Amino acid sequence: AALEEWAKQMEAAGKQVEASAQQNQGAPSAAAIGALVGAAVGGNSGVTALPADQLKAYLPETLGGLPRTGLTAERNAAMGFEVAEASASYGDGAGRNLRLEINDTGGAQGLLALASWANVESERQWDGGFERNYRADGRMVHERWDSSGNRGEFSVIVGNRIAVEISGQAAHMDELKATLASGVDIAGLEAAAAQEK
Numbered sequence: 001a002a003l004e005e006w007a008k009q010m011e012a013a014g015k016q017v018e019a020s021a022q023q024n025q026g027a028p029s030a031a032a033i034g035a036l037v038g039a040a041v042g043g044n045s046g047v048t049a050l051p052a053d054q055l056k057a058y059l060p061e062t063l064g065g066l067p068r069t070g071l072t073a074e075r076n077a078a079m080g081f082e083v084a085e086a087s088a089s090y091g092d093g094a095g096r097n098l099r100l101e102i103n104d105t106g107g108a109q110g111l112l113a114l115a116s117w118a119n120v121e122s123e124r125q126w127d128g129g130f131e132r133n134y135r136a137d138g139r140m141v142h143e144r145w146d147s148s149g150n151r152g153e154f155s156v157i158v159g160n161r162i163a164v165e166i167s168g169q170a171a172h173m174d175e176l177k178a179t180l181a182s183g184v185d186i187a188g189l190e191a192a193a194a195q196e197k
Contacts, residue, residue: 048082049075049106050162050192055086058189063098063166064179066090082106090168098168100184104193105161145173152176158186159193 052073061068069091075084084104091097122133129146140157142165154176155165166180180186 049084049104051075052084052086054192055084055102055104058102058184059086059088059100060183063088063090063100063183064170064175066092066096066098069097096169098166098170098179100180101163101165101167102184102189103163103165105163143173154180156180156186159190162189162193164189 056073073086
């Protein structure tokens with residue numbers, strides 16, 4: 001049903017672009033193109049991304065026993081959609097480091113929904129590593145591990161629009177998962193996303 005609705009929105013937006021192009025000597029208006037892009041990503045321009053300062057508050061001063069060494073946060077608008085990102089680096093100065101990223105797609109949440117639908121379950125393995133996409137507790141989860149450098153990525157989609165990812169060095173994937181679970185208030189992010197709908 002969701003795909004059928006998406007197809008209808010794409011068809012309507014496509015007709016808008018065609019009509020606009022006919023009225024403007026072959027050049028569709030920016031509004032018509034924006035509507036087409038919005039339909040393509042399943043967007044909702046009425047959904048506001050969380051403020052950058054609010055996302056920044058979810059980046060702890062220490063993560064996995066490592067102090068924070070850098071932090072960035074910003075919120076931007078493009079094609080009528082707001083997106084926000086906050087990220088932080090953590091390190092001990094002796095080579096061990098982690099990176100934490102929180103991305104709120106706001107009104108462009110259809111991008112995440114489409115990606116989640118396309119990769120509900122997948123697994124790939126190779127000598128010394130693996131990559132997995134799966135659902136857990138109603139959330140989309142991504143894991144990637146390379147044992148040759150003891151490096152990995154673990155990310156989860158919160159509230160169908162906020163991607164939270166930890167990456168870097170660890171003894172194994174379970175350590176990265178535990179570090180994210182203990183260092184970031186995932187439930188708080190999910191509640192914040194629900195309030196901004």
